[in-house]
Amino acid sequence: MTLTLLVRSIGAVIFGILSDRFGRKWPLVANLLLCSIVQLSTSFVQTFRQFLAVRSLFGIAMGGVWGLASSTALENLPIEARGLASGVLQQGYALGYLISAVLNLYVVPSTRYTWRALFWTTSVISAFAATVRALIPESEIFLRAQAQQHARGASTGKKTKVFINQVGAMLKVHWALCLYAILLMAGFNFLSHGSQDLYPTYLKDSKDFDNYHAIVATIIGNLGAITGGTLAGSISQYIGRRLTIILFVILSGAFIPLWILPSGFHTLAAGAFCVQFGVQGAWGVIPIQLAEMSPPGFRATFPGVAYQLGNMISSASAQIEAIGGDHLKTTIIKNGVPTIVPDYATVQGILLGTIAAFVIFITVIGPENHGSNFERQKGAFED
Template identity: 70%
Template sequence: MAPYFLRNLLPKREKNDHARPLLTVLGELTFVQWALFFSGWLAWTCDAIDFFSVSLSVTHLQAQFNRSTHEITTAITMTLLFRSFGAVFFGVLSDRFGRKWPLVGNLLLICSLEIGVSFVQTFQQFLALRSVFGIGMGGIWGLAAATALENLPVEARGLASGFLQEGYAVGYLVAAVNNLFNVPEVKQGWRALFWVSAGLSMSAATIRALLPESEVFLRTKAMEVEKGHSTTQKTKVFLKETGEMLKKHWLLCIYAVLLMTGFNFLSHGSQDLYPTYLTVSKGISTDDATIATIIGNCGAIVGGVFAGWLSQYIGRRLTMLIHVMLIGLFIPLWILPSTFSGLAAGAFCIQFGVQGAWGVIPIQLAEMSPPAFRATFPGVAYQLGNMISSASAQIEATAGEHLRTTVIKDGVAKNVPDYATVQGILIGVVAAFVVVVTIVGPENHGSHFEKAKTAFEEGAADDEPIDDSARNDKLISTMATL
């Protein structure tokens, strides 16, 4: 008989026995549920727009600050390093005080920093602001995922996870289109990327501020008012339950960080230096590199949404494994062609695999996390993985300095970094690592995590679902008195 971790790749039959048809579930969603999902998706999209504005501007930043590719990618590394601090800070605020205002404050912070980045004059100023920016960016993913998913029915969460995560690809797409059409037309050049990012972040903050708090927190607050608990009492309970959760789930925490380390190496290793790889190692124009990036992100969106939907039926880990294995099959198409059409096809296929696997991550992390801490736990695991993989662009840049190739451009042979081989080796090794980690990991497919206690209630670390009828009755009576 096969080992348990292999037999457990498929979800248990009873998980789907009472599931309603997806179209029926989608048709029953309220305006508030749709709006909350959109606000979470938009917040995550804004995060990606800013992050990839730097990746797309590497050559412009080199000219602006007279620095090497390796030095410019230090800004990417510093942003990723500091994101863990933001994940802890904003995740704790969200699990303790609710989803709404921590996310609004988080978006306003990154809006302010984006405006600051657009006015820097020296590389030291740029590097300092991008480092601080990591704190702001670090909080977005966990808060956005909790906001988007916990207010939806279980049957819709797989598809929603795919759409949510591909806000990342949409953000890359928006940044690429902005870089292609807007940047060349304004005298400020690359700075225009961050003006657009700031405006969209402000819009996302405004939308979230206009929407209500998550229903889970409204119900809990109503119960806490009934009990007469003060803010001080709830904070003490929160700190106690956080400690209990860490003692109980320390092994799960380590596993989640390992999983997210592999996934972040996949995404950053295949995207951060990709435009530079096309222009330097393949000799194509900056505009064609941007178009190839756009095509690649179209593949990412298709892959992520498809995988999220598929995971609802065949399980989270099996869907992830299928897409990671596709990455291995697509690597030759990604790095061997020398024509634009071949490179664009490779970009589409590799991102279909990478972001297809990623499309399952929001719901996989939410379901496997301690349910009362589903903003802090997934967000911190995600950003710690980001921190460990933060040097991926620098690893590729440094390896490219030592592993070189010759390209013919305008009839002249030129010795350039062989980023194709470097990226192929890195992604192949990381994909194998992700396959192993995914197979041996847990899965809690179809978890009703919205029925768990919130982090400032006694017993929150026990992970046991509760009877929601009392909470619903109290919410109705409380809302009626407002």
């Protein structure tokens, strides 16, 4: 997992730089097509080493998608619409998670190809997204900046030289901001992965649910995520980015007891909905928060790299919970017999509560450029 996320960070750097230098459109199209090809290739692997090699290659493409998509979606919108757009954009993650859960629930068990059919389906979805992006024009802001540079007589070589110099200048001036963004995204990724990755295992091992009910509860949680993210993005336009994040993280923490204490399906599913409503609600503000704090001209590279490096730091979240479950046990009645099982409920509750406190702290001490007119800033290739 850590290796895959490290490769994703490399992909974020490569495709982010290409996007900030050469435009949003074709680097993102190439990203999505590579995702499609590698997803298809994954379905044919026969060994773990093959799987690891293919998924590492997939990480290069996937690492660049978020930053490119975020900058493309937000920079051409009016300031008044960016909060809502941020929430809708980020919930593409939750929607994809939901679609995968539905496919895993209904498609995978019904075909002799089992898990391979899941990768075939996602390969088609990625190819479709690449086709749609190829048909949509290049970012108007990027085209305008290129036209201005062309009018000044700047050659391609000169613009590339300027871009390289700007990268060095940006790191020299904004290194503290870069470190802050990585810590912020580490906290956010711990918050999301810590509440999602081991959740089906927690329901099956600690609550004695079957696979069907564990997947259904996951789907319900993602419905809460989509609702919370869209709502929080809109609210942030009126009360600010940081305050919205803090309120929704507090909300997710308040529902931790409902998320871990009950034993019945309906109450636990309600807890999943409420916790993900808060977690992904806070996440819904992140695309616009990072875009507004980004150094001028680096709205694809800065958010994408910060996101993926933070994701890499949080890659051990599931392992932390699994190790905690190995050391902390509880007893449940399973098939009429008292059975000792990992106490994932307590472990996840402690982890989520700790990370929620960290996210609130790191958000409070950080910057906010609410309403920034970043579309007026020069591109990184402009002298």
